[in-house]
Amino acid sequence: MAVIDNVDTFEKLLAAINSTNSNGQADEIRITQSIVLTSALPFIREDVSLTIRGIGEGITLSGDANGNGINDEGDVRIFFIESGQITLENLILTNGRAQGGDGAGGGAGLGGALLIYNGDVTVTNVTFSNNQAIGGNGLAGAGRGGGGMGGAGGIASAAGRGAAAALAPGATVVQTGRAVKKAPEPAVP
Numbered sequence: 001m002a003v004i005d006n007v008d009t010f011e012k013l014l015a016a017i018n019s020t021n022s023n024g025q026a027d028e029i030r031i032t033q034s035i036v037l038t039s040a041l042p043f044i045r046e047d048v049s050l051t052i053r054g055i056g057e058g059i060t061l062s063g064d065a066n067g068n069g070i071n072d073e074g075d076v077r078i079f080f081i082e083s084g085q086i087t088l089e090n091l092i093l094t095n096g097r098a099q100g101g102d103g104a105g106g107g108a109g110l111g112g113a114l115l116i117y118n119g120d121v122t123v124t125n126v127t128f129s130n131n132q133a134i135g136g137n138g139l140a141g142a143g144r145g146g147g148g149m150g151g152a153g154g155i156a157s158a159a160g161r162g163a164a165a166a167l168a169p170g171a172t173v174v175q176t177g178r179a180v181k182k183a184p185e186p187a188v189p
């Protein structure tokens, strides 16, 4: 098992995900400082199992990529889980943003903090706060695509489009411990 300790910057977190994804081992990434993502992280395509754990109280991962302290355009989703047995533990996920693509009808914005495309995900003692999922802009004023629907306070059910988290059909998630919305997560119709 590979343990990557003292992850305290965005660059280290990015490198840790890239190195654990395909190393043939079960891994643990230990985050020791709160981190603001400056761009989207790599997809998690873990080959065995991976635990991402905050060490200590109040370890926060923020999607506030443009660094202005609010959740707005230019911010990013925090985790995209494509595969693997994944555990997220002792973390606060905040200011994550999923923005659907623009175009005819507009794309759905899925899972502001956490999008689980596939895999088995366990979420333990994780707080979701101030995340948004926003549909893209449609053509000719047709309006926005589906976004921010359902599950604003936690993890949406299959095919949900939750502001905090969304699961694709077939993905599974187990949630234990704290998972509390701290601030309103506006849904954009």
Ligand SMILES: [Ca+2]
Pocket (backbone or CB within 6 Å): 020, 021, 022, 023, 024, 025, 026, 027, 046, 047, 048, 049
């Ligand atoms: Ca691995």
Ligand SMILES: [Ca+2]
Pocket (backbone or CB within 6 Å): 064, 065, 066, 067, 068, 069, 070, 071, 072, 073, 074, 075
């Ligand atoms: Ca921002």
